[in-house]
Amino acid sequence: MPAARSYTLSNGIQMPSVGLGTYRIRDQDTLDACILEALRSGYRLIDTATVYRNEVMIGNSLKKIFEQNLVPGLTRQDLFITSKLAPKDQGYGACYKAVLNSISNLQLDYIDLYLIHWPGTAKLKLPDPQNATNRMESWHALEDLYHARKLRAIGVSNYTLPHLTQLVERPRRNHHSFDNNHAHDVPSTHTTDPSSLSHPHGARTMVIPHVHQFELHPRLFQRDLVEYCQAHRIQVQAYSSLGEGRLIVRSKLVDDKRASLDIMSDLIQTYFSAPMQGNVQGVIDTDIKDEDTGMDMDLDAFLLVAEDEDPAEYAQKAAKILLRWGLQHGAVVIPKSSQPARIRSNIDLFSFEIEPSDMSALDAYSIEGERTRYCWDPTDVY
Numbered sequence: 001m002p003a004a005r006s007y008t009l010s011n012g013i014q015m016p017s018v019g020l021g022t023y024r025i026r027d028q029d030t031l032d033a034c035i036l037e038a039l040r041s042g043y044r045l046i047d048t049a050t051v052y053r054n055e056v057m058i059g060n061s062l063k064k065i066f067e068q069n070l071v072p073g074l075t076r077q078d079l080f081i082t083s084k085l086a087p088k089d090q091g092y093g094a095c096y097k098a099v100l101n102s103i104s105n106l107q108l109d110y111i112d113l114y115l116i117h118w119p120g121t122a123k124l125k126l127p128d129p130q131n132a133t134n135r136m137e138s139w140h141a142l143e144d145l146y147h148a149r150k151l152r153a154i155g156v157s158n159y160t161l162p163h164l165t166q167l168v169e170r171p172r173r174n175h176h177s178f179d180n181n182h183a184h185d186v187p188s189t190h191t192t193d194p195s196s197l198s199h200p201h202g203a204r205t206m207v208i209p210h211v212h213q214f215e216l217h218p219r220l221f222q223r224d225l226v227e228y229c230q231a232h233r234i235q236v237q238a239y240s241s242l243g244e245g246r247l248i249v250r251s252k253l254v255d256d257k258r259a260s261l262d263i264m265s266d267l268i269q270t271y272f273s274a275p276m277q278g279n280v281q282g283v284i285d286t287d288i289k290d291e292d293t294g295m296d297m298d299l300d301a302f303l304l305v306a307e308d309e310d311p312a313e314y315a316q317k318a319a320k321i322l323l324r325w326g327l328q329h330g331a332v333v334i335p336k337s338s339q340p341a342r343i344r345s346n347i348d349l350f351s352f353e354i355e356p357s358d359m360s361a362l363d364a365y366s367i368e369g370e371r372t373r374y375c376w377d378p379t380d381v382y
Contacts, residue, residue, distance in 0.1 A: 015112075015153070032061045038343050045082065046079065048084075076108070084116070089138075111151055135167075160225075168232055220366055268314065
């Protein structure tokens with residue numbers, strides 16, 4: 001199946017199919033180098049979030065690139081910037097202010113895509129019904145900001161199928177007629193006063209999410225969610241495509257269901273029989289401890305490769321296969337790396353195509369009852 005270099009959202013906006021993830025990168029010099037390398041390599045989508053605590057630094061990086069013309073010919077309109085609402089900012093007023101704060105932090109006039117990062121609210125218990133109320137109010141704020149042209153597209157992240165169904169199929173009696181086909185041009189630069197917009201319970205034009213970002217890889221192929229999004233013209237965006245790094249290393253543990261896929265060596269041989277070009281030394285990001293999720297995974301402890309198999313080269317090739325798998329399922333992928341070689345490699349996904357039989361073999365790793373989540377589990381959020 002051919003992979004698109006960009007997707008057309010339901011409102012007509014073009015979204016690149018490959019972007020740069022910035023999760024855990026909080027050092028200004030590192031971000032400067034990553035973003036510059038990415039833009040020079042052809043990336044145009046940059047993904048961040050309030051909880052990543054790097055919006056200000058990304059804004060600084062972009063400002064420097066534009067002011068110093070470090071990527072000749074690049075304009076703001078060429079970029080697709082995504083950010084997300086922190087769980088602590090759920091609710092109409094808090095969400096509205098958080099979006100404007102993100103725009104200010106990024107030193108932009110508008111954000112291309114803004115997502116509700118999590119269906120729950122910070123400090124609320126997962127089964128609390130207030131979670132549902134708060135995220136709906138947040139969505140109303142995003143609708144208003146979308147119509148005010150501060151956001152070119154809006155969406156959600158980490159929603160389960162019930163969460164998404166609740167949003168998409170909500171009653172429409174308090175809204176104007178549905179309109180999900182109004183493409184936004186570049187928004188005006190003035191700051192919108194929330195008091196001048198419609199009340200969260202007043203009439204508004206409903207918007208179905210343009211994008212849903214969720215964990216998606218062969219060990220967690222959420223087919224029902226993918227199919228629902230496709231049926232409702234919601235663009236799927238995958239995160240954790242590499243399983244937080246675990247899917248691109250070989251495990252020392254026999255039958256380790258959280259590590260690399262046993263088919264991967266054969267796929268690498270099939271699609272990359274020749275050695276990788278360029279320097280691939282040191283391209284495995286082994287430090288993936290994350291204070292936000294509490295996960296602490298030292299990939300060196302899991303690494304096992306054949307004597308004649310370079311671990312860095314294995315990781316780079318495995319990453320390309322996993323990212324291409326996401327593209328062939330119609331998803332946007334946003335790999336994260338702070339290594340220049342990996343940044344360049346991760347966007348080089350259009351020179352090969354995974355055969356249908358191999359796609360099916362990869363899909364088969366997602367077995368009901370044995371699926372593996374490497375990140376947050378939203379299943380029990382009311």
